[in-house]
Amino acid sequence: MNQENLIDKITQEVMNRLSGMGYSESGSTAVSQKARSVVTQQEHGSCECITPASLASYIDHTLLKPDATQAQIEQLCQEAIQYSFCSVCVQPFWVSYCARKLRGTKVKVCTVVGFPHGANVPPTKAFETRQAIEDGAQEIDMVINVGALKSGNLKVVEEDLRAVKRACHSTTITKAIIEAFLLTDDEKITVCQLAKKVGYDFVKTSTGFAGGGATVHDVALMRKVVGPKMGIKAAGGIRSFEDAKAMVLAGATRLGTSASIKIVTGQS
Secondary structure (H helix, E strand, O other): HHHHHHHHHHHHHHHHHHHHHHOOOOOOOHHHOOOOOOOOHHHHHHHOOOHHHHHHHHEEEEEEEOOOOHHHHHOOOOOOOOOOOOEEEOOOHHHHHHHHHHOOOEEEEEEOOOOOOOOOHHHHHHHHHHHHHHOOEEEEEEEEEEEHOOOOOOHHHHHHHHHHHHHHHOOOOOEEEOOHHHHHHHHHHHHHHHHHHHOOOOOEOOOOOOOOOOOOOHHHHHHHHHHHHEEEEOOOOOOOHHHHHHHHHOOOOEEEOOOOOHHHOOOO
């Protein structure tokens, strides 16, 4: 079976499954996109096991707006502690502040590198990474060089990924943001394979700053490409419990969102 036929087959399987759970294509932006893979209930549990509260450990509680204030970042940290979110995801400037605020808690500090466009040269991204880790970051979400990927310059894309990976400690969690909204399916497959080859812990759908966010389609395709063990972070446009649940069922193991409290409290 060729790649196109395989993708079409998987797409139909996922849409059938989502329809059976009561989702409709008009019900949610995240769910309205065609998915291209199936993550079995054995891998992610039955639908009934996914409750709003159970998603807290999936969430990177996120505030990446350029006008974020110290008061807002402090509130972000307090909320992450209160609701037991996995991490806070903030701009590099706020890493040391968050590390101090979260010291002694289980909440991790996540930051971004090459954000939001990914067009920095590898040494710059490596420097950003080392500085962020020195400041207290435990997780690094780096934006790939999208332009190089779309130009077919895979050597540059891989070098970029490796530069950041080398700058990390062995305990640092690494996530490659592929900016799926800007890519063809073939490009998504290629960059996911590269991130896995280099040894990243996660592939991540989006920055949320490029005109589109996470879709079930992309999460499911990414899961199919990287297999069952690598992490997948869905980010961008996840605004409700239904959105979040659909992402997890499609294969996401981490969720980046600023609507975290709304999701875990089941607010509509």
